[in-house]
Amino acid sequence: xxxxxxxxxxxxxxxxxxxxxxxxxxxxxxxxxxxxxxxxxxxxxxxxxxxxxxxxxxxxxxxxxxxxxxxxxxxxxxxxxxxxxxxxxxxxxxxxxxxxxxxxxxxxxxxxxxxxxxxxxxxxxxxxxxxxxxxxxxxxxxxxxxxxxxxxxxxxxxxxxxxxxxxxxxxxxxxxxxxxxxxxxxxxxxxxxxxxxxxxxxxxxxxxxxxxxxxxxxxxxxxxxxxxxxxxxxxxxxxxxxxxxxxxxxxxxxxxxxxxxxxxxxxxxxxxxxxxxxxxxxxxxxxxxxxxxxxxxxxx
Numbered sequence: 001x002x003x004x005x006x007x008x009x010x011x012x013x014x015x016x017x018x019x020x021x022x023x024x025x026x027x028x029x030x031x032x033x034x035x036x037x038x039x040x041x042x043x044x045x046x047x048x049x050x051x052x053x054x055x056x057x058x059x060x061x062x063x064x065x066x067x068x069x070x071x072x073x074x075x076x077x078x079x080x081x082x083x084x085x086x087x088x089x090x091x092x093x094x095x096x097x098x099x100x101x102x103x104x105x106x107x108x109x110x111x112x113x114x115x116x117x118x119x120x121x122x123x124x125x126x127x128x129x130x131x132x133x134x135x136x137x138x139x140x141x142x143x144x145x146x147x148x149x150x151x152x153x154x155x156x157x158x159x160x161x162x163x164x165x166x167x168x169x170x171x172x173x174x175x176x177x178x179x180x181x182x183x184x185x186x187x188x189x190x191x192x193x194x195x196x197x198x199x200x201x202x203x204x205x206x207x208x209x210x211x212x213x214x215x216x217x218x219x220x221x222x223x224x225x226x227x228x229x230x231x232x233x234x235x236x237x238x239x240x241x242x243x244x245x246x247x248x249x250x251x252x253x254x255x256x257x258x259x260x261x262x263x264x265x266x267x268x269x270x271x272x273x274x275x276x277x278x279x280x281x282x283x284x285x286x287x288x289x290x291x292x293x294x295x296x297x298x299x300x
Contacts, residue, residue, distance in 0.1 A: 010080065010114040015125050018081070018115060022129075022145060029070040029145035030062040030086065031133060032105065035077070043073050043082070046106075053082065054090065055105040061089040062105070062142045068184070068225070071107050072145075074134050079118025081134070084110035185225055186210035189232040192280070197234040199254065199274050209238040213288035215296070228284030231276075236268050247297035248289050252276040257298045 013021065022029065032055055034040060046052040055073050065071070071086040084107035092102045136143045189210040196203045211231045214223060223229050233241060240246045245257045252275040256265065265272065281289075 010112045012114050012116050014117050015115055015122050015129055018113060019125055019129055021083075021113070025070050027069045028065050029072055029083075030065045030105070031072045031074060031143040031145065032056055032058065032141065033074045033076055033134070033143070037077055040075065043075075051109075052087075053084065053107040053110045055107055057092060057102045057104060058089075058141050059100050059102055060141065061103050062144075064142075064144045071105050073107070076135070079115040080112055081115065082107065082110050082112050084108055185227070185230050188227045189230040192227060192230075193232040196232070197237060198231050198276055198280060199237050200234050200271075202234045204234075207235045208232055209235055211238045211242055213285070214291045218291075218295075223288075226284065228282055229288045236270065237274075240268070240270065241292075244292075244296040244298040246270070247293045248276050249293075250281065250286055250289070252278050252281055255293075255297070258300055259298060 034043060042056050044054055046054050053073075055071065062071075065086055067086060067088050069086045071084060073082045075081070087106040087108045089103040089105055092104060094102075133143055133145055190205075190208070195205065195208070197208060202208070209232070211233050212219065212224075213229050213231060216224060219226075219229065231238075231241070237246070240260065241248075245260050247255050249255055254272075254274055254276070256270075256272070260270070
């Protein structure tokens with residue numbers, strides 16, 4: 001790890017700033033801890049790819065996390081925390097005498113943060129960051145950073161504007177992970193809709209767009225990657241759907257905004273007889289379309 005550390009410039013943060021960073025991930029985070037200096041070597045670069053870190057020799061896999069979420073490793077005696085994208089748990093050769101399997105967590109695109117005041121009390125953030133996450137008591141292998149705690153963080157530590165200022169270094173991780181998740185959703189949409197526009201049936205890949213029904217900015221972490229929250233649309237249909245100029249009813253019929261005159265529809269190639277095939281109207285997709293009708297669609 002030391003050779004890789006030399007290529008990683010630690011981002012210096014206070015405990016409060018670290019809370020701001022964590023609050024921006026919008027996905028679950030699983031944490032492991034290294035409490036002894038002699039155990040540092042257990043957090044190590046992957047021999048096949050030194051830009052990937054392998055975390056520990058843990059008994060059992062984390063259960064509240066999925067690929068594409070985040071993982072963190074806290075070196076307690078140094079006040080250093082590594083954060084990256086979780087890419088699964090790698091089973092190690094051999095079993096425990098008890099028959100249990102050991103795993104190393106796979107951390108992609110790792111960033112390291114140096115907590116400058118890790119050994120100093122802070123009554124404002126310690127109950128949230130330290131007691132509930134970094135130094136949670138008990139014989140636990142994995143500690144989780146769920147949404148309820150993140151909401152508490154934002155409310156208790158600072159205003160949203162100051163949290164934004166604390167968004168140090170995490171932006172690159174979040175942006176890359178967002179792209180990964182969007183690519184996965186697009187591949188899923190292409191599979192679900194058989195590589196065709198869900199409305200017109202056009203199958204030219206270059207003009208097909210994976211469109212969120214409930215906008216990305218309004219969606220929770222789970223909703224961002226939910227296949228029911230996706231439509232595969234040709235660019236002409238995507239542009240008007242995304243801007244609320246059309247919406248889709250529960251029977252698949254297209255409802256046009258009054259802002260789209262017949263001449264505009266004709267120019268854009270938006271046929272009034274088009275509709276969404278009912279087989280794509282799952283209960284989950286209907287719920288997202290209901291949100292679109294109530295909050296995005298411009299009827300007038």
